[in-house]
């Protein structure tokens with residue numbers, strides 16, 4: 001399964017990536033300003049306030065599970 005962690009560079013996201021990778025899932029993650037340091041995920045820039053970018057990232061990754069661990073919102 002492919003897991004996408006939105007806000008993967010944050011405190012919560014870092015732990016979710018670790019757990020997803022440990023469980024053997026292909027793992028992708030997003031960041032708003034700078035990528036996280038773990039190599040367990042493929043990193044993608046994403047600001048949730050940009051709907052076109054959200055669509056593009058979703059289409060590119062094709063995740064089975066998406067977890068929103070960001071502190072941002074779509075407002």
Ligand SMILES: NC(=O)c1ccc[n+]([C@@H]2O[C@H](COP(=O)([O-])OP(=O)(O)OC[C@H]3O[C@@H](n4cnc5c(N)ncnc54)[C@H](OP(=O)(O)O)[C@@H]3O)[C@@H](O)[C@H]2O)c1
Pocket residue numbers: 006007008009010011012013030031032033034035046047048049069070071072073
């Ligand atoms: N930490 C806790 O103990 C805790 C407890 C309960 C609930 N929560 C909730 O869990 C969520 C994450 O908390 P956290 O402590 O992990 O926060 P954090 O360390 O500040 O991480 C926030 C993440 O959200 C990303 N982000 C910020 N603005 C964004 C935007 N507009 N679009 C997309 N991504 C954006 C950040 O990217 P960059 O780093 O690249 O800017 C980062 O990856 C929050 O909603 C928080 O309220 C946390």
